[in-house]
Amino acid sequence: LALDLPVTEWADEEGIADQEILERITKASDRAMAEKAANYGPEVLRMAEKSLLLQILDQQWKEHLLSLDHLRQGINLRAYAQKDPLNEYKREAFNLFDGMLTGLRETVCGVLSHLEIRIQATxxxxxxxxxxxxxxxxxxxxxxxxxxxxxxxxxxxxxxxxxxxxxxxxxxxxxxxxxxxxxxxxxxxxxxxxxxxxxxxxxxx
Known part of the structure; x- marks a missing residue:
């Protein structure tokens, strides 16, 4: 998240829970993104977010389709384990899609956290x-x-x-x-x- 936080010191605090540390990190991240929105302007930041989201989604979707193709090629082997290849394909394809969405969120958040915009005058x-x-x-x-x-x-x-x-x-x-x-x-x-x-x-x- 491109944040310099005293996480080690927080973890050493007596009686602190993991959830409380997570909340502090989330609040710090929200503040950092709010500062970027204030510096660049909401419209500029929204345009950057849309552009990055589309680029990352396009790349990860291609990788997801490649993973599905590999899954399809080997799914019939599940029949040797007395499993229905079709049901196994549906289950694993769903897991792959769910993993792609999780990875998409993490990648987009990471890129936006490190994002620095330079606005050049005409x-x-x-x-x-x-x-x-x-x-x-x-x-x-x-x-x-x-x-x-x-x-x-x-x-x-x-x-x-x-x-x-x-x-x-x-x-x-x-x-x-x-x-x-x-x-x-x-x-x-x-x-x-x-x-x-x-x-x-x-x-x-």
Whole structure:
């Protein structure tokens, strides 16, 4: 269960029963899974559980069918022991199926206990995050205001753009108040912190 528990110390306690130790382990396991659900979110964890369950079930079902095939090949030998091969096959096939379900539960619980999920951001999310960090950094450095574009130059061309930045106190720029931004270049990050270019955000025509 990927748990670090003082089971040996519990077993040394006077008067403690096996059932009580089992209950402590179960509670600790439940707490660990609840923490995973809180960290990853219930929806993400449910998706992971379903995916792992299907993969493990598929593998164990294949192994179960192989075991049934082996059982079928040798079941007629039971007749030498004065036993009905059909009844013996039904009984042993049921035991194999019951064992498969038990093994499935144990394997799924073990895998989920060791499960660690890494959620990677999409390229769009990464780009937006980096743009927002750059905008925030520029605001704190007082480099947002103002950059002027030379007459007749293309707004989208970095070569035709003359950037004039002034040192401005970061405290004087309010992301929620456009009137404090001054003249923002159209290709610069929008001071509102959205991560978009100004021309695609508050400067959109």
């Amino acid at each position: 390229p769009e999310e990464m780009e937006a995050r980096m743009a927002a960090e750059r905008a925030d950094r520029e605001m704190h450095e007082g480099r947002i205001d103002p950059a002027l574009t030379s007459p007749g130059a293309d707004d989208d061309s970095a070569d035709g753009e003359t950037m004039v930045r002034s040192r401005q106190s970061a405290a004087s720029i309010d992301p929620q108040d456009p009137s404090t931004w001054g003249k923002v270049p159209r290709n610069a990050a929008c001071p509102c912190g959205s991560g978009k270019k100004y021309k695609q955000c508050h400067g959109k025509l």
